[in-house]
Amino acid sequence: MTVRVESKAGPYEVHISRDALEALPAQLEGANRVALIHSPPLEDVAHHVSGLLDGLEVLRIEVPDAEEAKTPGILAWCWDQLAEAGFTRNDVVVGLGGGTATDLAGFVAASWLRGVAYVSVPTSVLGMVDAAVGGKTGINLTAGKNLVGAFHEPRAVICDLSLLDSLPAAEVRSGMAEVIKCGFIADPQILRLVSDDLDDSLDVTSIRFAELVRRAITVKAEVVAADLTERTSIGADIGREALNYGHTLGHAIEARERFTLRHGEAISIGMVFMAEVSRRLLGLDDETAAMHRELLGGIELPLRYEQEAWPELRRLMSLDKKSRGSTLRLVGLSAQGRPRILADPDERVLEEAYASLA
Protein backbone atom coordinates (compact mmCIF):
# COMPACT_ATOMS: atom_id res chain seq x y z
CA MET A 1 0.00 0.00 0.00
CA THR A 2 1.03 3.61 -0.43
CA VAL A 3 0.17 6.86 1.32
CA ARG A 4 0.51 10.00 -0.79
CA VAL A 5 1.85 13.12 0.89
CA GLU A 6 0.44 16.19 -0.86
CA SER A 7 3.36 18.36 0.18
CA LYS A 8 3.64 22.01 -0.90
CA ALA A 9 7.23 21.18 -1.81
CA GLY A 10 5.97 18.52 -4.27
CA PRO A 11 3.87 15.39 -3.67
CA TYR A 12 5.51 12.05 -2.91
CA GLU A 13 4.59 8.49 -2.01
CA VAL A 14 5.24 6.50 1.15
CA HIS A 15 5.53 2.85 0.11
CA ILE A 16 4.51 0.43 2.87
CA SER A 17 4.86 -3.34 2.43
CA ARG A 18 7.10 -6.25 3.26
CA ASP A 19 8.88 -5.89 -0.09
CA ALA A 20 8.83 -2.10 -0.44
CA LEU A 21 12.60 -1.97 -1.07
CA GLU A 22 11.87 -3.07 -4.62
CA ALA A 23 10.48 0.43 -5.21
CA LEU A 24 13.83 2.07 -4.43
CA PRO A 25 15.70 1.84 -7.78
CA ALA A 26 12.93 3.67 -9.64
CA GLN A 27 13.34 6.64 -7.27
CA LEU A 28 16.96 7.14 -8.24
CA GLU A 29 16.50 7.83 -11.92
CA GLY A 30 18.81 10.50 -13.30
CA ALA A 31 21.46 10.03 -10.64
CA ASN A 32 25.06 9.00 -11.27
CA ARG A 33 25.93 8.53 -7.63
CA VAL A 34 24.01 7.57 -4.53
CA ALA A 35 25.24 8.36 -1.02
CA LEU A 36 23.83 5.63 1.20
CA ILE A 37 24.01 6.95 4.76
CA HIS A 38 23.32 4.23 7.31
CA SER A 39 23.90 3.24 10.92
CA PRO A 40 26.14 0.24 11.87
CA PRO A 41 23.34 -2.29 12.61
CA LEU A 42 22.12 -1.79 9.04
CA GLU A 43 25.41 -2.76 7.39
CA ASP A 44 24.08 -5.99 5.85
CA VAL A 45 20.96 -4.25 4.60
CA ALA A 46 23.15 -1.49 3.14
CA HIS A 47 25.09 -4.11 1.16
CA HIS A 48 21.82 -5.64 -0.01
CA VAL A 49 20.55 -2.20 -1.08
CA SER A 50 23.80 -1.46 -2.92
CA GLY A 51 23.24 -4.69 -4.84
CA LEU A 52 19.81 -3.47 -5.95
CA LEU A 53 21.30 -0.32 -7.46
CA ASP A 54 22.95 -1.80 -10.49
CA GLY A 55 24.72 0.75 -12.69
CA LEU A 56 24.92 3.43 -10.01
CA GLU A 57 28.03 4.40 -8.11
CA VAL A 58 27.11 3.78 -4.47
CA LEU A 59 29.01 5.67 -1.81
CA ARG A 60 28.30 3.85 1.46
CA ILE A 61 28.65 6.19 4.46
CA GLU A 62 28.41 4.41 7.81
CA VAL A 63 27.70 6.85 10.63
CA PRO A 64 27.71 6.22 14.41
CA ASP A 65 24.61 4.65 15.90
CA ALA A 66 21.56 6.38 17.31
CA GLU A 67 21.82 10.00 18.54
CA GLU A 68 25.61 9.94 18.16
CA ALA A 69 24.96 10.39 14.44
CA LYS A 70 23.06 13.63 14.93
CA THR A 71 26.02 15.88 15.73
CA PRO A 72 27.72 18.80 13.95
CA GLY A 73 30.93 16.75 13.71
CA ILE A 74 29.29 13.81 11.91
CA LEU A 75 27.36 16.17 9.64
CA ALA A 76 30.60 17.88 8.58
CA TRP A 77 32.29 14.50 8.10
CA CYS A 78 29.46 13.45 5.74
CA TRP A 79 29.93 16.67 3.73
CA ASP A 80 33.63 15.79 3.40
CA GLN A 81 32.71 12.34 2.05
CA LEU A 82 30.45 13.91 -0.58
CA ALA A 83 33.12 16.44 -1.55
CA GLU A 84 35.70 13.69 -1.99
CA ALA A 85 33.30 11.68 -4.17
CA GLY A 86 32.44 14.72 -6.31
CA PHE A 87 28.76 14.48 -5.45
CA THR A 88 26.72 16.73 -7.79
CA ARG A 89 23.21 18.12 -7.99
CA ASN A 90 21.74 15.22 -9.97
CA ASP A 91 22.95 12.72 -7.36
CA VAL A 92 20.76 11.39 -4.55
CA VAL A 93 21.23 10.90 -0.82
CA VAL A 94 19.53 7.83 0.65
CA GLY A 95 19.06 7.57 4.42
CA LEU A 96 18.84 4.00 5.76
CA GLY A 97 18.19 3.37 9.45
CA GLY A 98 16.18 4.62 12.37
CA GLY A 99 15.01 8.19 12.81
CA THR A 100 18.46 9.35 13.83
CA ALA A 101 20.07 8.14 10.59
CA THR A 102 17.25 9.56 8.44
CA ASP A 103 17.24 12.91 10.31
CA LEU A 104 20.97 13.23 9.69
CA ALA A 105 20.87 11.98 6.08
CA GLY A 106 17.97 14.29 5.28
CA PHE A 107 19.93 17.26 6.62
CA VAL A 108 23.01 16.22 4.63
CA ALA A 109 20.78 16.27 1.52
CA ALA A 110 19.19 19.59 2.53
CA SER A 111 22.52 21.31 3.05
CA TRP A 112 24.81 19.80 0.39
CA LEU A 113 25.04 22.20 -2.59
CA ARG A 114 22.05 23.97 -0.94
CA GLY A 115 19.89 20.91 -1.46
CA VAL A 116 19.97 17.65 -3.42
CA ALA A 117 17.37 14.91 -3.78
CA TYR A 118 16.72 12.68 -0.80
CA VAL A 119 15.07 9.26 -0.48
CA SER A 120 14.29 7.93 2.97
CA VAL A 121 14.43 4.23 3.85
CA PRO A 122 13.41 4.07 7.53
CA THR A 123 14.11 0.79 9.30
CA SER A 124 12.61 1.44 12.75
CA VAL A 125 8.95 1.77 13.65
CA LEU A 126 9.53 5.33 14.77
CA GLY A 127 11.33 6.17 11.55
CA MET A 128 8.52 4.75 9.42
CA VAL A 129 5.56 6.31 11.21
CA ASP A 130 7.15 9.67 11.89
CA ALA A 131 10.76 10.70 11.28
CA ALA A 132 11.01 9.78 7.59
CA VAL A 133 7.82 11.57 6.57
CA GLY A 134 7.28 15.32 6.48
CA GLY A 135 10.68 16.81 5.79
CA LYS A 136 11.94 17.75 9.26
CA THR A 137 15.67 17.02 9.18
CA GLY A 138 18.42 18.00 11.56
CA ILE A 139 20.89 17.40 14.34
CA ASN A 140 21.15 18.01 18.09
CA LEU A 141 23.31 20.40 20.06
CA THR A 142 24.30 19.87 23.70
CA ALA A 143 21.86 22.70 24.45
CA GLY A 144 18.90 20.83 23.03
CA LYS A 145 17.22 18.43 20.63
CA ASN A 146 17.05 19.12 16.88
CA LEU A 147 18.16 22.71 17.34
CA VAL A 148 19.77 22.89 13.89
CA GLY A 149 18.05 21.63 10.77
CA ALA A 150 15.94 22.33 7.73
CA PHE A 151 12.64 21.38 6.15
CA HIS A 152 13.60 19.20 3.19
CA GLU A 153 11.00 16.84 1.81
CA PRO A 154 12.06 13.42 0.49
CA ARG A 155 11.46 12.31 -3.09
CA ALA A 156 9.96 9.10 -1.67
CA VAL A 157 9.78 7.10 1.55
CA ILE A 158 10.28 3.34 1.46
CA CYS A 159 8.89 1.50 4.51
CA ASP A 160 9.87 -2.12 4.02
CA LEU A 161 8.17 -3.80 6.97
CA SER A 162 10.33 -6.93 6.65
CA LEU A 163 13.29 -4.83 7.87
CA LEU A 164 11.56 -4.54 11.24
CA ASP A 165 12.04 -8.26 11.92
CA SER A 166 15.48 -7.50 13.38
CA LEU A 167 14.41 -4.43 15.38
CA PRO A 168 14.81 -4.92 19.17
CA ALA A 169 11.51 -5.06 21.10
CA ALA A 170 12.35 -1.92 23.10
CA GLU A 171 12.65 0.01 19.84
CA VAL A 172 9.27 -1.27 18.64
CA ARG A 173 7.72 0.00 21.88
CA SER A 174 9.48 3.34 21.50
CA GLY A 175 8.06 3.77 17.99
CA MET A 176 4.60 2.85 19.22
CA ALA A 177 4.69 6.01 21.40
CA GLU A 178 4.48 8.15 18.23
CA VAL A 179 1.69 5.92 16.88
CA ILE A 180 -0.29 6.42 20.10
CA LYS A 181 0.45 10.16 19.88
CA CYS A 182 -1.33 10.16 16.49
CA GLY A 183 -4.26 8.45 18.20
CA PHE A 184 -4.54 11.15 20.86
CA ILE A 185 -4.14 14.12 18.52
CA ALA A 186 -6.17 12.82 15.57
CA ASP A 187 -7.27 9.24 14.86
CA PRO A 188 -9.30 7.50 17.63
CA GLN A 189 -9.22 4.19 15.74
CA ILE A 190 -5.51 3.98 16.56
CA LEU A 191 -6.33 4.04 20.27
CA ARG A 192 -8.96 1.33 19.82
CA LEU A 193 -6.64 -0.90 17.80
CA VAL A 194 -3.90 -0.63 20.42
CA SER A 195 -6.14 -1.07 23.47
CA ASP A 196 -7.93 -4.07 21.91
CA ASP A 197 -4.71 -6.07 21.75
CA LEU A 198 -1.43 -4.65 23.08
CA ASP A 199 0.67 -7.69 22.14
CA ASP A 200 -0.65 -7.89 18.58
CA SER A 201 -0.03 -4.13 18.20
CA LEU A 202 3.64 -4.73 18.98
CA ASP A 203 3.95 -7.72 16.61
CA VAL A 204 5.60 -6.23 13.52
CA THR A 205 4.31 -9.11 11.38
CA SER A 206 0.65 -8.67 12.35
CA ILE A 207 -2.09 -7.15 10.22
CA ARG A 208 -3.00 -4.89 13.14
CA PHE A 209 0.55 -3.54 13.27
CA ALA A 210 0.57 -2.76 9.52
CA GLU A 211 -2.76 -0.96 9.91
CA LEU A 212 -1.37 1.09 12.81
CA VAL A 213 1.63 2.09 10.70
CA ARG A 214 -0.62 3.08 7.79
CA ARG A 215 -2.92 5.11 10.04
CA ALA A 216 -0.08 6.94 11.80
CA ILE A 217 1.57 7.81 8.47
CA THR A 218 -1.79 9.04 7.18
CA VAL A 219 -2.18 11.35 10.18
CA LYS A 220 1.30 12.73 9.63
CA ALA A 221 0.80 13.08 5.87
CA GLU A 222 -2.41 15.07 6.34
CA VAL A 223 -0.90 17.38 8.94
CA VAL A 224 2.26 18.18 6.97
CA ALA A 225 0.32 18.64 3.72
CA ALA A 226 -1.58 21.44 5.43
CA ASP A 227 1.37 23.05 7.24
CA LEU A 228 4.77 21.85 6.09
CA THR A 229 6.87 24.47 7.86
CA GLU A 230 4.91 24.64 11.13
CA ARG A 231 3.77 28.23 10.62
CA THR A 232 -0.02 27.82 10.71
CA SER A 233 -1.29 27.99 14.24
CA ILE A 234 -4.56 29.89 14.15
CA GLY A 235 -7.05 29.42 16.97
CA ALA A 236 -8.29 25.86 17.09
CA ASP A 237 -6.23 24.86 14.02
CA ILE A 238 -2.74 24.46 15.43
CA GLY A 239 -1.27 22.98 12.22
CA ARG A 240 1.91 20.97 12.40
CA GLU A 241 2.58 21.89 16.02
CA ALA A 242 0.02 19.20 16.91
CA LEU A 243 2.66 16.58 16.06
CA ASN A 244 4.74 18.00 18.90
CA TYR A 245 2.32 16.72 21.57
CA GLY A 246 4.41 15.52 24.53
CA HIS A 247 7.64 16.77 22.97
CA THR A 248 8.39 19.92 25.00
CA LEU A 249 9.02 17.95 28.18
CA GLY A 250 10.17 14.89 26.17
CA HIS A 251 12.96 16.81 24.41
CA ALA A 252 14.01 18.41 27.71
CA ILE A 253 14.37 14.95 29.26
CA GLU A 254 16.38 13.77 26.24
CA ALA A 255 18.75 16.75 26.56
CA ARG A 256 19.14 16.17 30.32
CA GLU A 257 19.96 12.51 29.61
CA ARG A 258 22.50 13.64 26.99
CA PHE A 259 20.44 11.91 24.30
CA THR A 260 20.84 8.42 25.73
CA LEU A 261 17.13 7.84 26.35
CA ARG A 262 14.96 6.56 23.49
CA HIS A 263 12.87 9.31 21.89
CA GLY A 264 9.62 7.35 22.27
CA GLU A 265 10.34 6.77 25.96
CA ALA A 266 10.93 10.47 26.58
CA ILE A 267 7.77 11.58 24.77
CA SER A 268 5.76 8.91 26.59
CA ILE A 269 6.54 10.77 29.83
CA GLY A 270 5.91 14.04 28.01
CA MET A 271 2.43 12.95 26.88
CA VAL A 272 1.41 11.78 30.36
CA PHE A 273 2.57 15.17 31.67
CA MET A 274 0.59 17.03 29.01
CA ALA A 275 -2.52 14.97 29.73
CA GLU A 276 -2.25 16.14 33.35
CA VAL A 277 -1.70 19.75 32.29
CA SER A 278 -4.61 19.47 29.83
CA ARG A 279 -6.94 18.07 32.48
CA ARG A 280 -6.21 21.13 34.62
CA LEU A 281 -6.13 23.86 31.96
CA LEU A 282 -8.08 22.64 28.95
CA GLY A 283 -10.80 20.53 30.55
CA LEU A 284 -9.52 17.25 29.13
CA ASP A 285 -11.81 14.48 30.40
CA ASP A 286 -10.47 12.08 33.04
CA GLU A 287 -11.05 9.05 30.82
CA THR A 288 -8.82 10.31 27.98
CA ALA A 289 -6.19 11.41 30.49
CA ALA A 290 -6.25 7.97 32.15
CA MET A 291 -5.97 6.28 28.75
CA HIS A 292 -2.48 7.79 28.42
CA ARG A 293 -1.22 5.77 31.37
CA GLU A 294 -3.17 2.67 30.33
CA LEU A 295 -1.85 2.49 26.77
CA LEU A 296 1.67 3.83 27.22
CA GLY A 297 2.15 1.95 30.50
CA GLY A 298 0.48 -1.10 28.95
CA ILE A 299 3.24 -1.35 26.36
CA GLU A 300 5.85 -0.79 29.07
CA LEU A 301 6.84 2.75 28.22
CA PRO A 302 7.92 4.98 31.13
CA LEU A 303 5.32 7.29 32.68
CA ARG A 304 7.45 9.31 35.08
CA TYR A 305 10.86 10.87 35.58
CA GLU A 306 12.98 12.10 38.51
CA GLN A 307 10.98 14.56 40.61
CA GLU A 308 13.98 16.70 41.58
CA ALA A 309 14.79 17.30 37.91
CA TRP A 310 11.87 19.70 37.41
CA PRO A 311 13.75 23.06 37.67
CA GLU A 312 16.34 21.93 35.13
CA LEU A 313 13.70 20.44 32.82
CA ARG A 314 11.65 23.64 33.01
CA ARG A 315 14.73 25.64 31.97
CA LEU A 316 15.44 23.28 29.07
CA MET A 317 11.79 23.48 27.98
CA SER A 318 12.22 27.20 27.24
CA LEU A 319 14.55 26.36 24.32
CA ASP A 320 11.71 24.51 22.59
CA LYS A 321 11.07 25.61 18.99
CA LYS A 322 7.47 26.48 19.76
CA SER A 323 8.51 29.18 22.26
CA ARG A 324 8.14 32.77 21.15
CA GLY A 325 10.33 35.23 23.02
CA SER A 326 10.04 34.31 26.66
CA THR A 327 6.59 32.77 26.15
CA LEU A 328 6.43 29.02 26.58
CA ARG A 329 3.93 27.37 24.22
CA LEU A 330 2.82 23.79 24.86
CA VAL A 331 0.63 21.43 22.87
CA GLY A 332 -2.26 20.20 25.00
CA LEU A 333 -5.53 18.40 24.35
CA SER A 334 -9.01 19.72 25.05
CA ALA A 335 -10.38 16.29 24.04
CA GLN A 336 -9.21 13.29 22.03
CA GLY A 337 -8.47 14.63 18.53
CA ARG A 338 -8.49 18.26 19.65
CA PRO A 339 -4.93 19.50 20.14
CA ARG A 340 -4.64 23.08 21.36
CA ILE A 341 -1.81 25.50 22.05
CA LEU A 342 -1.34 26.51 25.67
CA ALA A 343 0.58 29.79 25.65
CA ASP A 344 2.23 30.98 28.84
CA PRO A 345 0.64 28.37 31.09
CA ASP A 346 0.46 28.93 34.85
CA GLU A 347 3.81 27.79 36.28
CA ARG A 348 2.17 26.37 39.42
CA VAL A 349 -0.04 24.15 37.27
CA LEU A 350 3.01 22.85 35.38
CA GLU A 351 4.75 22.05 38.67
CA GLU A 352 1.65 20.36 40.03
CA ALA A 353 1.17 18.31 36.85
CA TYR A 354 4.80 17.22 36.97
CA ALA A 355 4.50 16.32 40.65
CA SER A 356 1.45 14.20 39.83
CA LEU A 357 3.65 11.90 37.71
CA ALA A 358 5.47 10.72 40.84
Ligand SMILES: NC(=O)c1ccc[n+]([C@@H]2O[C@H](COP(=O)([O-])OP(=O)(O)OC[C@H]3O[C@@H](n4cnc5c(N)ncnc54)[C@H](O)[C@@H]3O)[C@@H](O)[C@H]2O)c1
Ligand atom coordinates in the same frame (compact mmCIF):
# COMPACT_ATOMS: atom_id res chain seq x y z
N1 LIG B 1 12.17 14.29 11.59
C1 LIG B 1 11.09 14.01 12.27
O1 LIG B 1 9.98 14.42 11.93
C2 LIG B 1 11.20 13.12 13.46
C3 LIG B 1 10.06 12.54 14.00
C4 LIG B 1 10.18 11.71 15.10
C5 LIG B 1 11.43 11.43 15.62
N2 LIG B 1 12.52 11.99 15.06
C6 LIG B 1 13.86 11.66 15.56
O2 LIG B 1 14.07 10.28 15.34
C7 LIG B 1 15.04 9.82 16.27
C8 LIG B 1 14.60 8.52 16.90
O3 LIG B 1 14.52 7.53 15.91
P1 LIG B 1 14.51 5.98 16.31
O4 LIG B 1 13.61 5.78 17.43
O5 LIG B 1 14.34 5.24 15.07
O6 LIG B 1 15.95 5.78 16.93
P2 LIG B 1 17.35 5.31 16.28
O7 LIG B 1 17.55 5.86 14.94
O8 LIG B 1 18.37 5.59 17.31
O9 LIG B 1 17.15 3.74 16.15
C9 LIG B 1 17.04 2.99 17.32
C10 LIG B 1 18.06 1.82 17.33
O10 LIG B 1 17.57 0.80 16.48
C11 LIG B 1 18.56 0.45 15.52
N3 LIG B 1 17.86 -0.02 14.34
C12 LIG B 1 17.13 0.71 13.46
N4 LIG B 1 16.56 -0.09 12.56
C13 LIG B 1 16.93 -1.36 12.87
C14 LIG B 1 16.62 -2.62 12.32
N5 LIG B 1 15.79 -2.75 11.29
N6 LIG B 1 17.17 -3.71 12.90
C15 LIG B 1 17.98 -3.60 13.99
N7 LIG B 1 18.29 -2.42 14.56
C16 LIG B 1 17.77 -1.31 14.00
C17 LIG B 1 19.33 1.72 15.34
O11 LIG B 1 20.57 1.49 14.72
C18 LIG B 1 19.42 2.20 16.79
O12 LIG B 1 20.40 1.50 17.48
C19 LIG B 1 15.20 10.92 17.30
O13 LIG B 1 16.41 11.59 17.07
C20 LIG B 1 14.04 11.82 17.03
O14 LIG B 1 14.31 13.15 17.39
C21 LIG B 1 12.43 12.82 14.00
Ligand SMILES: O=C(O)C(=O)C[C@@H](O)[C@H](O)[C@H](O)COP(=O)(O)O
Ligand atom coordinates in the same frame (compact mmCIF):
# COMPACT_ATOMS: atom_id res chain seq x y z
O1 LIG C 1 6.99 16.28 12.40
C1 LIG C 1 6.77 17.04 13.34
O2 LIG C 1 6.44 18.22 13.16
C2 LIG C 1 6.93 16.58 14.72
O3 LIG C 1 6.87 17.37 15.65
C3 LIG C 1 7.13 15.13 14.92
C4 LIG C 1 7.89 14.77 16.18
O4 LIG C 1 7.47 13.46 16.54
C5 LIG C 1 9.40 14.71 15.99
O5 LIG C 1 9.99 14.18 17.14
C6 LIG C 1 10.08 15.97 15.54
O6 LIG C 1 11.41 15.72 15.21
C7 LIG C 1 10.08 17.04 16.58
O7 LIG C 1 10.40 18.22 15.99
P1 LIG C 1 10.99 19.49 16.72
O8 LIG C 1 10.68 20.58 15.78
O9 LIG C 1 10.28 19.63 18.03
O10 LIG C 1 12.44 19.23 16.90
Ligand SMILES: [Zn+2]
Ligand atom coordinates in the same frame (compact mmCIF):
# COMPACT_ATOMS: atom_id res chain seq x y z
ZN1 LIG D 1 8.75 12.69 18.05
